[in-house]
Amino acid sequence: MFNSSFTALSIWNDSQVRENLLWYLAVSTNEKPAKYLIARRIPINVELKESSEEKLWEEHEKATLLFLKAWHDIKSGKIDINELKSADPSLIDLNVELTKRMLTHCNFCSWNCRVNRLEGKKRGVCQLEHASKVSSFFHHLGEEIVFRGNQGSGTIFFTSCNMKCGFCQNSDISKDKERGITFTPKKLATAAWLLRMEGCHNINFVGGDPTIHLHTIVESISYLEQLDPTDEDLQHIIKVKADYLFAPRVNSAFANHQGLLNVPLLWNSNFYMSDQAMKILRTLMDVWLPDFKFGNNRCALRLARTPRYFDVVSKNHALLGKWGENFVIRHLIMPNHIECCTKVVLKWIKVHLPHALVNIMDQYHPDCFADPNNSQFDEKRYGDLARRPTKYEIVESFRYANELGLNFEPITYEKNMSDIRL
Numbered sequence: 256m257f258n259s260s261f262t263a264l265s266i267w268n269d270s271q272v273r274e275n276l277l278w279y280l281a282v283s284t285n286e287k288p289a290k291y292l293i294a295r296r297i298p299i300n301v302e303l304k305e306s307s308e309e310k311l312w313e314e315h316e317k318a319t320l321l322f323l324k325a326w327h328d329i330k331s332g333k334i335d336i337n338e339l340k341s342a343d344p345s346l347i348d349l350n351v352e353l354t355k356r357m358l359t360h361c362n363f364c365s366w367n368c369r370v371n372r373l374e375g376k377k378r379g380v381c382q383l384e385h386a387s388k389v390s391s392f393f394h395h396l397g398e399e400i401v402f403r404g405n406q407g408s409g410t411i412f413f414t415s416c417n418m419k420c421g422f423c424q425n426s427d428i429s430k431d432k433e434r435g436i437t438f439t440p441k442k443l444a445t446a447a448w449l450l451r452m453e454g455c456h457n458i459n460f461v462g463g464d465p466t467i468h469l470h471t472i473v474e475s476i477s478y479l480e481q482l483d484p485t486d487e488d489l490q491h492i493i494k495v496k497a498d499y500l501f502a503p504r505v506n507s508a509f510a511n512h513q514g515l516l517n518v519p520l521l522w523n524s525n526f527y528m529s530d531q532a533m534k535i536l537r538t539l540m541d542v543w544l545p546d547f548k549f550g551n552n553r554c555a556l557r558l559a560r561t562p563r564y565f566d567v568v569s570k571n572h573a574l575l576g577k578w579g580e581n582f583v584i585r586h587l588i589m590p591n592h593i594e595c596c597t598k599v600v601l602k603w604i605k606v607h608l609p610h611a612l613v614n615i616m617d618q619y620h621p622d623c624f625a626d627p628n629n630s631q632f633d634e635k636r637y638g639d640l641a642r643r644p645t646k647y648e649i650v651e652s653f654r655y656a657n658e659l660g661l662n663f664e665p666i667t668y669e670k671n672m673s674d675i676r677l
């Protein structure tokens with residue numbers, strides 16, 4: 256009933272949408288097992304605590320090859336998850352250990368701050384130590400239809416960010432690292448468990464940005480399969496569950512693939528991630544929702560104080576295509592940035608990921624330092640972003656995407672605020 260109402264949504268009649276999100280849809284409807292269940296069944300052959308980080312990465316490379324073979328065989332129907340034995344230690348444990356090591360010289364994202372976040376004596380750009388805070392979690396009914404469906408996207412909002420966009424549309428949490436409560440990995444797993452048991456179509460890790468919480472998220476995923484939530488953890492997390500009064504009842508049938516707790520994991524990120532973070536997430540995320548904002552390094556440096564943006568983010572997008580992942584690219588139309596950003600990003604997608612699903616978003620509004628009504632308004636730096644995009648700018652963005660032959664209409668038009676269509 257729950258699965259059939261999701262698959263019955265008309266968006267899935269679009270063959271391109273379906274093809275691009277085939278794996279995600281199969282996991283969401285419990286026809287296939289999530290990647291984390293496969294990773295749990297990939298054995299590793301290395302001493303986790305004793306080995307050097309270099310040695311762990313060597314083992315990760317080997318285990319990833321085994322994972323990809325198993326993933327391929329499960330996708331094609333050649334094997335079934337229950338033909339694979341749960342391993343101890345497994346690729347999941349290796350991912351956990353690697354993120355713990357990375358935390359001591361943080362290279363989760365491309366700032367590559369190299370600070371020891373366990374010690375916490377020095378802070379990196381995100382200003383975080385090792386603890387992760389969640390500001391809220393709930394059934395998100397505002398995401399793309401393929402993610403929100405009819406039960407919502409199980410969205411978990413983490414605090415702080417590694418980019419410094421002066422116009423941030425989520426600044427209450429991205430610029431305030433204290434705006435939330437601490438979630439241990441077990442508590443985070445409990446939140447994911449609850450959202451899925453309430454019928455959410457996916458677990459959507461977002462912020463701020465989730466990358467800066469990589470260690471907490473990866474460890475939480477390692478608990479999902481066997482999770483037996485405690486009352487204490489449930490009582491703690493419920494404090495920030497934004498929709499608990501309206502949420503549907505818990506039902507394990509929503510999350511069941513052959514008796515295993517199953518849910519697709521969604522990485523909703525600015526994509527300013529390190530190569531190492533990408534490698535770890537490849538074996539855990541079933542679907543990706545990357546942002547691609549700026550068409551050049553210069554605009555990103557001025558408006559988001561983020562160096563090498565285009566180089567890093569385009570490289571990570573290209574990896575998704577190379578790896579055969581399921582994803583939807585988000586691009587936010589910004590006023591006065593149609594030529595330097597929108598068109599460049601769209602052209603890049605055409606050249607490198609011509610079949611990708613794209614959401615060209617028209618909801619930009621001036622916020623934070625770009626908002627003339629805000630006392631912190633910085634006209635010199637963000638004056639070009641101090642208004643909404645015009646109708647002409649939105650139409651021109653759509654026209655250009657159409658001219659390029661991009662696959663943007665089904666996702667974009669279903670959701671765009673302005674109701675502008677070509």
Ligand code: SF4
Pocket residue numbers: 361362363364365366367368369370378379380381382383417466467
């Ligand atoms: S997550 Fe990124 S910004 Fe934060 S400390 Fe690590 S490398 Fe620096």
